Amino acid sequence: MTPALHPSRRAVLATAAAGLSTALTATLSGCSAASGSTSGGVTLTFSWWGNDDRAARTEKAVRLFEKEHPGVSVRTSNGEFGAYLQKLATQAAGGGIPDVVQLDYRQVSQYAGGEAILPLDDIIKAGTIRTSEMDKGLLRTGTYKGGQYALLMGRGITGYAYDSAVYKKAGVPTPGPSWTWQDWAEANKRIAALGLKSPDGRPYTGSNDGGGNEDVFETWLRGRGGKLYAHQTELGFTEADLTAFWAFCDGLRKDGAIAEARDTVQAKSTETSPIGRGLAAADFTWDAPFPGYTGLLGKDIHFAPVPTTGGHQGAYFKPSMLLGIGANSEHPEEAAQLIDFLLNDPRAGDILGFSRSTPPNRKIAARVAKTLQGPEREIYDYAQTMEKYGLDDPPTAPPPGDLAIQTAFKRGYQRVMYGMATPRQAARELIDEANRELRS
Amino acid sequence: MSTVSTTRAPARVERTTDPRPRRSKRRQVRERQWPAYVFLSPWMIGAVVLTLVPMAVSLYLSFTDYNLFDPPHWVGLRNYQEMLFEDPRYWRSVGTTLLYVVVAVPLKLGLALGVAMLLKNLGRGRGFYRSAFYAPSLLGASMSIALVWKALFNDGGTVPDVLDAVGIHTGGWVGNPDLAVYGVVLLTVWQFGAPMVIFLAGLQQISPDLYEAAALDGAGRWRQFVSITVPMLSPVVFFNLVLEVINSFQVFTPAFAISGGDGGPADSTMFYTLYLYERGFTASHMGYAAAMAWLLLIAIGVITLILFRTSRSWVFYADEEGR
Numbered sequence: 001m002t003p004a005l006h007p008s009r010r011a012v013l014a015t016a017a018a019g020l021s022t023a024l025t026a027t028l029s030g031c032s033a034a035s036g037s038t039s040g041g042v043t044l045t046f047s048w049w050g051n052d053d054r055a056a057r058t059e060k061a062v063r064l065f066e067k068e069h070p071g072v073s074v075r076t077s078n079g080e081f082g083a084y085l086q087k088l089a090t091q092a093a094g095g096g097i098p099d100v101v102q103l104d105y106r107q108v109s110q111y112a113g114g115e116a117i118l119p120l121d122d123i124i125k126a127g128t129i130r131t132s133e134m135d136k137g138l139l140r141t142g143t144y145k146g147g148q149y150a151l152l153m154g155r156g157i158t159g160y161a162y163d164s165a166v167y168k169k170a171g172v173p174t175p176g177p178s179w180t181w182q183d184w185a186e187a188n189k190r191i192a193a194l195g196l197k198s199p200d201g202r203p204y205t206g207s208n209d210g211g212g213n214e215d216v217f218e219t220w221l222r223g224r225g226g227k228l229y230a231h232q233t234e235l236g237f238t239e240a241d242l243t244a245f246w247a248f249c250d251g252l253r254k255d256g257a258i259a260e261a262r263d264t265v266q267a268k269s270t271e272t273s274p275i276g277r278g279l280a281a282a283d284f285t286w287d288a289p290f291p292g293y294t295g296l297l298g299k300d301i302h303f304a305p306v307p308t309t310g311g312h313q314g315a316y317f318k319p320s321m322l323l324g325i326g327a328n329s330e331h332p333e334e335a336a337q338l339i340d341f342l343l344n345d346p347r348a349g350d351i352l353g354f355s356r357s358t359p360p361n362r363k364i365a366a367r368v369a370k371t372l373q374g375p376e377r378e379i380y381d382y383a384q385t386m387e388k389y390g391l392d393d394p395p396t397a398p399p400p401g402d403l404a405i406q407t408a409f410k411r412g413y414q415r416v417m418y419g420m421a422t423p424r425q426a427a428r429e430l431i432d433e434a435n436r437e438l439r440s
Numbered sequence: 441m442s443t444v445s446t447t448r449a450p451a452r453v454e455r456t457t458d459p460r461p462r463r464s465k466r467r468q469v470r471e472r473q474w475p476a477y478v479f480l481s482p483w484m485i486g487a488v489v490l491t492l493v494p495m496a497v498s499l500y501l502s503f504t505d506y507n508l509f510d511p512p513h514w515v516g517l518r519n520y521q522e523m524l525f526e527d528p529r530y531w532r533s534v535g536t537t538l539l540y541v542v543v544a545v546p547l548k549l550g551l552a553l554g555v556a557m558l559l560k561n562l563g564r565g566r567g568f569y570r571s572a573f574y575a576p577s578l579l580g581a582s583m584s585i586a587l588v589w590k591a592l593f594n595d596g597g598t599v600p601d602v603l604d605a606v607g608i609h610t611g612g613w614v615g616n617p618d619l620a621v622y623g624v625v626l627l628t629v630w631q632f633g634a635p636m637v638i639f640l641a642g643l644q645q646i647s648p649d650l651y652e653a654a655a656l657d658g659a660g661r662w663r664q665f666v667s668i669t670v671p672m673l674s675p676v677v678f679f680n681l682v683l684e685v686i687n688s689f690q691v692f693t694p695a696f697a698i699s700g701g702d703g704g705p706a707d708s709t710m711f712y713t714l715y716l717y718e719r720g721f722t723a724s725h726m727g728y729a730a731a732m733a734w735l736l737l738i739a740i741g742v743i744t745l746i747l748f749r750t751s752r753s754w755v756f757y758a759d760e761e762g763r
Contacts, residue, residue: 080700082700082701082702083700083701085722086701086721086722089508089721089722089724090721092508092509093508093726110507110509110724111509113509113510114507114508114509114510115509116509200595200596261615261705262595262611262612262615262616262705263595263615265614265615265704265705266594266595266612266614266615268700400507400724401723403722403723403724404722404723404724407702407718407722410702410704411702411704411706411707414617414704414705414706414707415706415707417706418617418705418706420617420706429528433529436522436526436527437723
């Protein structure tokens with residue numbers, strides 16, 4: 001027997017205490033990214049979100065900028081939308097927000113109000129960033145309390161990417177700006193009835209399931225004359241509205257007309273969406289990522305308007321994404337030059353094309369439009385068509401709580417899909433949660 | 441304290457009989473101690489700056505509404521009240537975490553003990569096998585392994601395909617709210633290397649004499665396991681149990697990677713710390729997240745205390761022998 005080598009009661013206790021103390025320190029430790037310059041020159045950090053097509057084009061434009069500005073190098077990083085937002089919030093908390101940062105419409109007031117991004121008015125006045133060719137009304141979307149904090153990179157609109165070959169095979173007419181949600185449901189049923197199989201042998205369906213997508217719901221709601229927010233602290237829709245929408249999607253999915261729950265849950269990008277995996281014929285999306293769909297799936301993919309309610313379109317133009325300068329940037333001058341280059345240089349315009357939908361600079365939009373081909377021509381024409389068809393005015397910027405409500409929306413519909421709640425229960429839960437977010 | 445009580449401290453008696461005056465003795469001690477404090481100072485500065493100050497700030501933030509951007513403003517117990525009485529998702533995350541702890545910890549410890557017993561008497565190649573079983577613990581905490589795990593359990597991944605081949609049709613685990621949490625459990629259980637090594641060390645401390653004597657008395661393998669191995673190993677079992685319980689309450693990385701950060705599908709992998717993270721960094725309610733962190737600390741403290749209390753009846757310490 002060698003009793004001395006057995007752990008004593010005290011040793012066990014001490015170790016447990018040490019383990020316990022890590023419990024707290026591990027849970028809330030922020031991280032701050034290093035930013036700054038290398039010894040040779042200036043290094044800018046630039047981060048954005050988007051698909052592979054956008055990444056390739058953005059990289060190319062950035063390399064051209066580096067060539068034009070010797071001594072300035074740009075370190076880029078990008079990611080998938082959801083992860084990007086969280087990472088940025090973490091960086092903002094640590095004061096390590098990138099020098100040049102791509103922002104969502106929903107983030108502008110929060111980041112500007114919290115002084116995480118710089119006001120750009122002086123830089124614009126000095127002419128480092130030129131805005132003369134941009135639409136005044138759209139420029140306003142990047143303002144906060146009268147100051148310009150972000151500049152939009154594109155004017156976007158929602159739409160519907162669909163496989164025209166499958167639509168033809170099913171005898172569904174080409175979707176026009178006045179097709180209705182009933183037409184959409186009918187199209188999905190007809191496609192499912194074709195009996196096609198996906199690559200993994202499962203039944204091929206008509207479309208992705210937009211039930212968990214707040215953007216799709218907003219379009220549906222606006223088509224019926226409603227809106228997401230009455231004002232900054234109040235929802236603009238009722239439990240009955242949301243119940244009707246979720247019951248509609250739920251029914252179609254149960255009939256096998258739209259994608260299965262597990263495929264909706266796994267869809268996080270063009271590549272993992274049901275249409276990208278060969279499981280469905282269509283996907284609700286924005287115009288900006290559309291060229292990525294044809295790149296992945298071929299020329300039969302076209303871009304159509306979202307369905308209407310009795311011909312009333314719910315889609316609207318909004319800034320697809322914006323650019324700002326991190327408040328702690330050590331090189332705001334160079335950061336401003338990069339922004340100006342991306343937004344106003346014709347060569348950058350040629351490279352970026354419509355990868356962030358219609359460029360905000362009118363001259364560049366017109367110049368690029370002339371050379372546009374294929375999918376980019378298509379989204380340009382789509383925007384023209386929709387403008388002519390007539391759209392309601394865009395809503396005011398959503399409240400900061402919308403970021404949380406957006407994820408709650410997705411989760412609420414997941415509970416419906418997996419039978420954990422009825423559409424009505426889930427709608428009730430979402431409204432309770434949204435009210436808590438808006439109150440605080 | 442007076443110097444009168446002489447019953448238990450002979451050292452103290454000695455001190456009072458020291459001819460030199462007390463003050464100079466104290467100074468002497470202080471003079472002798474300063475190098476120790478100098479050498480300790482990096483650690484002490486680290487402990488204060490990196491642990492105590494953040495803890496204090498976190499406690500303060502838990503009573504505020506703080507969105508990362510605007511200065512925090514005091515709301516008193518509002519966060520705690522909302523958490524406990526108004527937020528159904530909070531309680532769902534507690535439930536998911538408890539389920540995880542109750543399933544993962546016994547499985548992991550059982551596996552660790554089983555493998556340790558197998559490896560104990562291994563002759564040739566024991567080094568190799570020990571490293572092989574320990575390796576997942578070194579790798580497993582990383583994001584990349586969690587992503588590989590996700591690929592294995594996803595639609596079209598190896599695990600669902602193999603199960604399909606033997607007639608069990610589960611589909612992808614990652615997209616199935618009934619199975620997603622067990623994917624995380626398996627990932628944790630697979631990393632049983634650390635407790636296994638501790639079990640091995642404990643097993644090797646048990647004297648072979650005991651087994652010999654038991655064998656002479658006619659005890660079989662099972663009898664030896666129950667009557668010798670288990671009681672002799674109980675401090676090690678207890679040690680591993682406490683550590684694993686504490687760690688399991690804080691599970692984060694695998695769930696974050698497998699669900700892509702949202703705890704889905706339908707909150708089925710929304711563990712406590714993941715929900716805490718979501719409140720803090722997605723919804724920008726840092727005060728609420730800090731309050732959650734403090735309740736977690738208290739809960740883990742209470743559970744650890746309960747484990748210690750119950751341990752008195754089943755843990756046998758060698759240094760208590762003969763008492």
